[in-house]
Amino acid sequence: MSIGLFRALENNGGIVEVVVNYLKDNFENYLEELKSYLRIPSISALASHKDQMLKCADFAAEKLKDAGMTRIEIFPTAGHPIVFAEWMGKPGKPTVLIYGHYDVQPIDPLNLWKDPPFEPVIRDGKIFARGANDNKGQHFVHIKSVEAFFKTLGELPLNVKFILEGEEEIGSENLVKFLKTQQDLLKCDAVLISDTSMYAKGIPTITYGLRGLLYMEVEVVGPDRDLHSGSFGGAVANPINELAKIISKLHDKNGKVAVPNFYKNVLKLSKKEKDNFTRFKLSDKEYAKEIGVKELQGEKGFSTLERLWTRPTLDCNGIIGGFIEEGAKTVLPSKATAKISMRLIPDQDPVKLAKEVKKYIHSIAPKSVKVDVRTLHYGNGVVIPLESKAINAGAKAVSKAFGKKTFFTREGGSIPVVVDFVKQLKAPAVLMGLGLDSDNIHSPNEHFLLENFEKGLYASVYFLDEFSNS
Ligand code: BES
Numbered sequence: 001m002s003i004g005l006f007r008a009l010e011n012n013g014g015i016v017e018v019v020v021n022y023l024k025d026n027f028e029n030y031l032e033e034l035k036s037y038l039r040i041p042s043i044s045a046l047a048s049h050k051d052q053m054l055k056c057a058d059f060a061a062e063k064l065k066d067a068g069m070t071r072i073e074i075f076p077t078a079g080h081p082i083v084f085a086e087w088m089g090k091p092g093k094p095t096v097l098i099y100g101h102y103d104v105q106p107i108d109p110l111n112l113w114k115d116p117p118f119e120p121v122i123r124d125g126k127i128f129a130r131g132a133n134d135n136k137g138q139h140f141v142h143i144k145s146v147e148a149f150f151k152t153l154g155e156l157p158l159n160v161k162f163i164l165e166g167e168e169e170i171g172s173e174n175l176v177k178f179l180k181t182q183q184d185l186l187k188c189d190a191v192l193i194s195d196t197s198m199y200a201k202g203i204p205t206i207t208y209g210l211r212g213l214l215y216m217e218v219e220v221v222g223p224d225r226d227l228h229s230g231s232f233g234g235a236v237a238n239p240i241n242e243l244a245k246i247i248s249k250l251h252d253k254n255g256k257v258a259v260p261n262f263y264k265n266v267l268k269l270s271k272k273e274k275d276n277f278t279r280f281k282l283s284d285k286e287y288a289k290e291i292g293v294k295e296l297q298g299e300k301g302f303s304t305l306e307r308l309w310t311r312p313t314l315d316c317n318g319i320i321g322g323f324i325e326e327g328a329k330t331v332l333p334s335k336a337t338a339k340i341s342m343r344l345i346p347d348q349d350p351v352k353l354a355k356e357v358k359k360y361i362h363s364i365a366p367k368s369v370k371v372d373v374r375t376l377h378y379g380n381g382v383v384i385p386l387e388s389k390a391i392n393a394g395a396k397a398v399s400k401a402f403g404k405k406t407f408f409t410r411e412g413g414s415i416p417v418v419v420d421f422v423k424q425l426k427a428p429a430v431l432m433g434l435g436l437d438s439d440n441i442h443s444p445n446e447h448f449l450l451e452n453f454e455k456g457l458y459a460s461v462y463f464l465d466e467f468s469n470s
């Protein structure tokens, strides 16, 4: 150990503070590197961006190598590649698998962005760009904390693996397949993931539940071509009208999803969890104000947090059909399509549910139109037991970094692969979210709080240190 390092230790009272100080000194550089990462338009949903996905995977692999990781591998898949790295220099110590995704959501509607989505800018203590929060900014934190360990102490306190995928935003199908055949490669004692939100600004949060997702499409076809709505209207079923009728029958008057057997296997909320939620004191009024609605609505008999975190839902995500350009055109369209997704709670089975939805929609559709119901992708929800060394280490780490007591939350969003990590690798997942619900993920002007980027770096260091001692 160098004399300089000894002094640093003396002055700061602990070995990890040396790492943290190194991160403080290099914060501006890391921000610049993150900007380069954000400049790559890695939109997984668009076939036209395939080359950008490859470029982004290369960039991530390069950063892992520069950080000091070894055995860097880019695994091709039927879709976008998976980036893997490991450093196994501490036999006898635990192994952490750090997961993130380098793919981002599409950017539409582009006209609502204040700055171009792939030209990152810093304003008001935030970095703005598509992917700034979800998820490049959040997982970049862990790459840099690992780098700081190597640069200061020359090693990590435990074994670390990274897995970065390029298909999270489109359902993680290929990573789930990869996991089935690569359990040895990914073997670990805990999975660390920063891809969720903190309960509120400044509140250190560990999330222990995610909803699953079932994404479907309903296509209603009427006449074999668009028709003049005057010549034919009134005598022929209009696919948009019929689709609207179908959609209106997907919920009952109490806000429950009307598909038979939809709630059959929904995990009930324990008394302990219910009490924990009421302690959060979420104000419906403030929540409504924040998103610009007059009042909230949802399934009768449940609080807002219960609805968001513990109840399944069904929402239309988009409708396509008829004339949507400027002005008027009198047309009776040939077809109409709705994109419909359902958020799921353990132990709802997406495959069985898809069949129920299909059956129900066919049962309410009139004979005058042809209806096709198809599944785009699906994933299970998960609830992670709170009693584990990894969760304890995570809670301690964020609490130390943010200087407050840690909140334990569930989350309405989904990260499809988490349930597979937990079940197949038999390792707890620590969801150490650094985002905020107000960061506009999946929306124009996505951003990430610089304060969370910075404190996230420290939390990562504290976690690796803390978990290495368990
Ligand atoms: N980071 C999100 C998950 C998330 C959303 C966490 C909101 C916290 C708050 C993730 O990237 C995501 O968007 N997941 C998709 C998954 C889907 C496309 C399979 C989601 O939840 O819609």
Ligand code: MN
Binding pocket: 105, 134, 169, 441, 442
């Ligand atoms: Mn996302």
